[in-house]
Amino acid sequence: MGLRQRFSRGVPAAMTSTKPARGSFEPPKPKTWDYYLLLALLVFPVRAIVYVAPVALVVLALDQWQWFHPTPLNPWVATPLMLYCFVEVVFTLYHHVSKTSLASPQASPPPLRKQFSHHTAPHVGLFERCMADIPDVKIFVEEWFYGTPLERLTRHDLRRWLAYVFYSDDVPTDCPKYDWTAIDAMVDQLYIRAGVREPLAGEGQLNSSNPCIRHTLDEFECAERPLIAYVVTMGMDVLAALVLAQLGFERHVVGTGCSYWYRGGSTPKMSAEDPSEDPVVFVHGIGAGLLMYIPMVLRMAAECRTRQLFLLELRYVSMQLEANVPSQDDTLGAISHMLAAHGVASAHWMGHSLGSVVCSWVCKDAPQWVSGLTLIDPVVFLLCRRDVAYNFLYREPTTGLQVIMWYFVSQELHIAHAIRRHFWWYNNILFPEELPRHCSTNEVAASIFLSSCDQIADTPAVHALLQRGVQANSPDEPHASIRVTMWEGLTHGESLLRPHYYSMALAALHT
Known part of the structure; x- marks a missing residue:
């Protein structure tokens, strides 16, 4: 059983339901011995405090009320332990409330600041500048889509991805707010630079949505800690x-x-x-x-x-x-x-x-x-x-x-x-x-x-x-x-x- 099963609540969403199990570019990797060692010696014990504290608080309280034995634990020992467990329980609630309040994506992502003298649209200039440093465009795009082959990615997929890349927003591809002409030109360039033919009508669901990495929009994930x-x-x-x-x-x-x-x-x-x-x-x-x-x-x-x-x-x-x-x-x-x-x-x-x-x-x-x-x-x-x-x-x-x-x-x-x-x-x-x-x-x-x-x-x-x-x-x-x-x-x-x-x-x- 891997870490994903053990800590399913703490694993990023893209590692559970929203991404393919493995990309073609990244074969499964076996876990090393030090992975299991540190998981057992550090991660498990620290995270276990979050779940043990409320149980221990109840057990200690019942013990002081003599539910288990007529001779309860010495109050000088039980009281500090109960106080600590109570504080941990309160902190866990605070952590949950904080996570809920921090989880929402930013309503107004900052705009692209850099200007390019040879482009009136900054995102077009940034796209071309980035492409100059990408030797293999096909692999570059597929990695953002968790290894999904570019041949399976439709224009709808690439438009949606590029709209996120440059506007940090979950943008409907028919939204008039953005420059879709420029985005379509960038999609054309991706197909050309990658040497891949764009899927035609009848070759699949052209409006299907293949998952991609969108870290500022994807489900907010963090792990509890004491x-x-x-x-x-x-x-x-x-x-x-x-x-x-x-x-x-x-x-x-x-x-x-x-x-x-x-x-x-x-x-x-x-x-x-x-x-x-x-x-x-x-x-x-x-x-x-x-x-x-x-x-x-x-x-x-x-x-x-x-x-x-x-x-x-x-x-x-x-x-x-x-x-x-x-x-x-x-x-x-x-x-x-x-x-x-x-x-x-x-x-x-x-x-x-x-x-x-x-x-x-x-x-x-x-x-x-x-x-x-x-x-x-x-x-x-x-x-x-x-x-x-x-x-x-x-x-x-x-x-x-x-x-x-x-x-x-x-x-x-x-x-x-x-x-x-x-x-x-x-x-x-x-x-x-x-x-x-x-x-x-x-x-x-x-x-x-x-x-x-x-x-x-x-x-x-x-x-x-x-x-x-x-x-x-x-x-x-x-x-x-x-x-x-x-x-x-x-x-x-x-x-x-x-x-x-x-x-x-x-x-x-x-x-």
């Missing part, structure tokens, strides 16, 4: 705060849901003439907050004694019971206030995993704030592909690492809310030509570090994309290379545990 799990992660946050305070950092709150830690340098940098002394802004990824990054921050603080350091917090993906997800505009507004408050014109930006999304926003919307960029395990490249959404939200875990990531990360209530209801790929994607440039040499001022066994992004494809560099727009414009490093054998986030690797990333702050 209050004690959040007590642990909140304790980790307190511990991180104590360490950062000892390092001289001060916490600041900007706006609603935005906060950061700041440590001033001995000689604050106010110009872009010496990038090796620029302030550093670090944005963490999904997990338990900044505690996981403390070893790297310790070394960063030691190596950058003269530089201003900012640690931007994303509490809504840090298991802190934070439901508010600031929009892109709110986040950029908070960053603007943060930099202005400390007299910073530009900085070297460093992001890990989901933190690369914030870095992507800054690079595109406020490039004047960026003197350099370092990304570790980024998720912003090739976001037009299904890899990040599928691997994080839909893939059935088969290894120990995957089952831990599934239950403790992707199925956490507020992380699921942030990704399933607030992750807009078309505004998060970063193209190589959007990376920052040195003001004097015009070289790409970015260093990208990838893990070859990344569980979320398709790093071989990203590595190949970045190795091509920034292509010249004209014969007179030189080709620009990108510094990209592939860490062989590492999984997503593993570099944070290995000083050798995060030291390589920190060295990029001085270039």
Whole structure:
């Protein structure tokens, strides 16, 4: 019996009733021994607390009323246990109510922000730009449809999918609100680029609906977890705060849901003439907050004694019971206030995993704030592909690492809310030509570090994309290379545990 049967309520909908059992491109994978080990030692015990607590509360109460034995459990033991079980039961109810309130898709998804000079319709320009990075269009489309062969996908399927891709809405294909002429032209291009003939009338149900990945509209799924799990992660946050305070950092709150830690340098940098002394802004990824990054921050603080350091917090993906997800505009507004408050014109930006999304926003919307960029395990490249959404939200875990990531990360209530209801790929994607440039040499001022066994992004494809560099727009414009490093054998986030690797990333702050 697999994880889907054991935890059917916690498995994403696309893994149960709304998607085919397996795509032709992905044969069934056997579960590894560490999958069963960690499932038994970590996932089962933690989740069992949710279901055991109400039963234990009733049993303890009946025991105190001497229903089972004339000599009940010592009240000094029973009372704290009953109190804990009662709190867990109340928290489970709170969790259920919160899940219900957070489950609805966004009524007004943000529009596509990027403009293309050669297209009046931004979504057409984005489509053509994405297609330039897709070597096999047939596989690209089939992956979004869970492996359904493109020959079986009708125009109705592709119109509905593209309408979601660019408008994040469950759009009827006859809705006059959207530019269906442009969407039909994109459908034609998909068939042509894939070398597949469009099904004709009489070759199937042309209005049939094949399921596809639509993570901001698909059923909201998260797994219950006990209050004690959040007590642990909140304790980790307190511990991180104590360490950062000892390092001289001060916490600041900007706006609603935005906060950061700041440590001033001995000689604050106010110009872009010496990038090796620029302030550093670090944005963490999904997990338990900044505690996981403390070893790297310790070394960063030691190596950058003269530089201003900012640690931007994303509490809504840090298991802190934070439901508010600031929009892109709110986040950029908070960053603007943060930099202005400390007299910073530009900085070297460093992001890990989901933190690369914030870095992507800054690079595109406020490039004047960026003197350099370092990304570790980024998720912003090739976001037009299904890899990040599928691997994080839909893939059935088969290894120990995957089952831990599934239950403790992707199925956490507020992380699921942030990704399933607030992750807009078309505004998060970063193209190589959007990376920052040195003001004097015009070289790409970015260093990208990838893990070859990344569980979320398709790093071989990203590595190949970045190795091509920034292509010249004209014969007179030189080709620009990108510094990209592939860490062989590492999984997503593993570099944070290995000083050798995060030291390589920190060295990029001085270039």
